[in-house]
Amino acid sequence: MAICFRPLPQLWSGSALRKLAPLEAILFDIDGTLCDSDPIHFSAFRELLQQIGFNDGVPITEEFYSANISGGHNDDLARSLFPDMDHQKAIQFMDDKEAFFRKLAPGQLKAVDGLHDLCRWIEGRNLKRAAVTNAPRANAELMLSLLGLTDFFPVLVIGSECDRAKPFPDPYLKALELIGASPDHTFVFEDSASGIRAGVAAGMPVVGLTTRNPGKALSDAGASLLINDFQDPKLLSVLEELKPVTENGQV
Known part of the structure; x- marks a missing residue:
């Protein structure tokens, strides 16, 4: 299945998600999306940067981390x-x-609240899925293992193993190709502006999780819908309308 670069949509709206029916696949970022890992990354950066005298030894703030590091x-x-x-x-x-x-x-x-319930919902409807991340492979595999999701994702796409990492669309386009899914029936879960831009550039609507990053930054990047976690009523309402394709091809 050849995946071509799709033009950037003028604007995704919440209704874009409902137009995906019948839903075929869901793609997930990992850091900050499947798990609230940013506090761990922030702690690691803050300690090691201070050790080398970054910013004259003044510890970085969460605001600096969110604006300059998260999702990169x-x-x-x-x-x-x-x-x-x-x-x-x-x-x-x-x-x-x-x-x-x-x-x-x-x-x-x-795990982000509601993750494992959502995973069971996805498995029950035989939806295709992939994890797509800019994290190093060792980190990604560790996080999936700690979350108990190693077997849930048949495909793991690493940004550095593509021609270009997020915010370019290449990792998401590669994931679509590997799982054999159409961007017209697939959406993405992301938590960073960089990741959202990648998903939108790949031609898919993106649900932004406000795990740590400001909602305005996610909306400005092109998120179709903002949710607090996977238990958010806004998400559950949309999922009820998407009528996923079942294993035997029925809606």
Whole structure:
């Protein structure tokens, strides 16, 4: 199944989700979407950045993290955070930070409320699905394992393993191709402006989770619907109307 780049829609609205019926697939980001991992990433960044004297040793704030780090790809972050540092040294910092995250995650990582109920709903309707992330593969696999979702996702797409990571559409286009789904019957769950722009650029409406990032930033990036978590009545109302295709092809 060949997936071509689709033009950026002028504006997705909440009604765009209802037009997906019959629903065929759902794509998920991982960090901040399946789990509230941003506090762990923030702690790791804050401690390691302070150790190297970033910002004259003044700890970064959550606002700085949200505006400048959250949702970013490590190669891009290495350049933006350390424009005057040797790039390989900056990449090594990012690798150290990811290792620190993996050390902290087992004791702190928690699923977003309602996630496992939603996963059971998806399985019961035989919907196609994939996890699509800018996180390193080691992080992504660890998070899915801690959440008990390793077997739930038949496909895991890593941004750095694509030609371009989010906010480009490549990871989502690759996921559609691998699971054999149409963007006309698929939507995306994301929590960052970068991820939302990627999903929208791939031609799909995106549901934005306001896990940590400001709702306005997610709306400005093109989110069709904002929800607090997977138990949000707004999401449940939309899902009831989508009439997913069942295993035997019936609606």
